[in-house]
Amino acid sequence: MEERRTAWLLIALLVAQLLLVASQVPATGGGKSRLEAGALLALAPVARAVATLSARVQSVGDWFSQRRTLRQENERLRIENRQLSLQLLRLTEAERRLENLSRAVHYVPPDGGKLQLADILYVDHSSWVRTLVLYVPEAGLEINQAVVTDDGLVGRVVLVAGPYAKVQLITDRAASIGAMVQRTRRQGLVQGTSQGELQLAFLPRQSDVRQGDRVVTSGIDGIFPRGIAIGTVISVSAGNDLFQTIRLASAVDFSKLDHAYVLERQALPQEVQEALPGEQP
Numbered sequence: 001m002e003e004r005r006t007a008w009l010l011i012a013l014l015v016a017q018l019l020l021v022a023s024q025v026p027a028t029g030g031g032k033s034r035l036e037a038g039a040l041l042a043l044a045p046v047a048r049a050v051a052t053l054s055a056r057v058q059s060v061g062d063w064f065s066q067r068r069t070l071r072q073e074n075e076r077l078r079i080e081n082r083q084l085s086l087q088l089l090r091l092t093e094a095e096r097r098l099e100n101l102s103r104a105v106h107y108v109p110p111d112g113g114k115l116q117l118a119d120i121l122y123v124d125h126s127s128w129v130r131t132l133v134l135y136v137p138e139a140g141l142e143i144n145q146a147v148v149t150d151d152g153l154v155g156r157v158v159l160v161a162g163p164y165a166k167v168q169l170i171t172d173r174a175a176s177i178g179a180m181v182q183r184t185r186r187q188g189l190v191q192g193t194s195q196g197e198l199q200l201a202f203l204p205r206q207s208d209v210r211q212g213d214r215v216v217t218s219g220i221d222g223i224f225p226r227g228i229a230i231g232t233v234i235s236v237s238a239g240n241d242l243f244q245t246i247r248l249a250s251a252v253d254f255s256k257l258d259h260a261y262v263l264e265r266q267a268l269p270q271e272v273q274e275a276l277p278g279e280q281p
Contacts, residue, residue: 096258113225113263113264113265114263114264115261115262115263115264116136116138116140116141116261116262116264117136117259117261118134118135118136118147118165118259118260118261118262119134119135119136119258119259120132120133120134120257120258120259120260121133121134121135121164123254123257125196125254129172129174130168130169130171130172130173130192130196131155131158131166131167131168131169131172132154132155132166132167132169132257133164133165133166133167134147134164134165134167134260134262135163135164136163136164136165136262137163138163141157141160141163141165141262142157142160142265143157143158143159143160144156144157144158144223144265145157145165145262145263145264145265146223146224146225146228146262146263146265147167147260147261147262147263148228148260148261148263149252149257149259149260149261151229151251151252151253152228152229152230152231152250152251152252153170153177153217153224153228153229153230153251153252154167154169154170154252154254154257154260155167155168155169155170155172155175156168156175156223156224157262165262167260169192169254170190170192170198170230170250171192171193171196171197171198171250171254172192173191173192173193173194174192175190175191175192176189176190176191176221177189177190177191177217177221177223177224177230178217178218178219178220178221178224179200179215179216179217179218179230180215180216180217180218181200181203181207181208181209181213181214181215181233182213182214182215182216183210183213183214184207184208184209184213186203186207186208186209187218187220188200188201188202188203188246189201189202190215190230190231190248197247197248198230198231198247198248198249198250199245199246199247199248200215200233200246200247200248201243201246202243203243203244203246204242204243204244205238205239205241205242205243205244207244209233209236209244209246210233210236211233211234211235211236212232212233213232213233214229214231214232214233215229215230215231215232215233215248216228216229216230217230225263229251230248230250230251231248231249231250231251232248232249232251233246233247233248234247234248234249235247
């Protein structure tokens with residue numbers, strides 16, 4: 001390989017020397033010397049090939065440059081698309097917020113009380129306790145305030161810390177709500193279970209309760225106003241000797257909670273408070 005390269009180098013030097021000599025020979029008859037003409041004919045294809053190769057190299061360079069430009073433009077468009085998606089997400093969330101505010105304005109609680117719109121910050125669906133934490137910009141939250149949505153009852157406030165409140169869900173096994181079957185007005189207690197379900201307790205076996213019956217708050221517990229939807233009867237069984245076993249499907253889908261309303265507690269009339277034994281809140 002090295003010998004072949006050396007041979008080609010010698011040939012190239014020889015050709016260059018001949019061209020140099022030819023260039024020194026004066027032209028006769030108004031034309032080029034034969035040696036110069038021969039060299040021109042010999043080198044013309046090489047010059048043409050070099051020019052073609054140079055053009056192709058330039059074309060390849062342009063292609064790489066265009067590809068780099070397209071890659072940069074593609075990245076710019078990708079970033080812009082990501083930013084537009086985030087803006088759309090924020091606008092959609094703002095639209096939902098306005099819808100919630102509009103619903104809060106038009107939602108009328110059964111007792112005609114005032115509402116405070118609250119954002120749901122955290123929901124705990126553990127097997128032992130079922131609670132949520134909400135945020136209310138306005139101050140004035142109190143223990144035992146009822147928490148609802150457009151669909152029905154969520155729970156009650158059990159702890160207040162400034163604009164934040166901890167709410168016991170109606171599905172918590174320690175929850176107990178005065179309730180009644182809307183169709184028959186038969187009253188009982190809705191309780192949570194360890195499985196996060198609802199049951200209507202203390203209804204005698206002879207009580208008329210059917211699958212599909214709506215159950216609402218009765219107002220007898222002093223916490224929840226009368227008439228708020230709790231759930232729908234999904235099964236009725238004999239239970240023990242005295243009471244039926246009644247399972248409910250909650251009116252509220254707790255897996256989709258993002259906002260709720262806190263109901264302002266209605267104080268009892270002064271004459272009623274005076275007639276009751278002990279201090280009234």
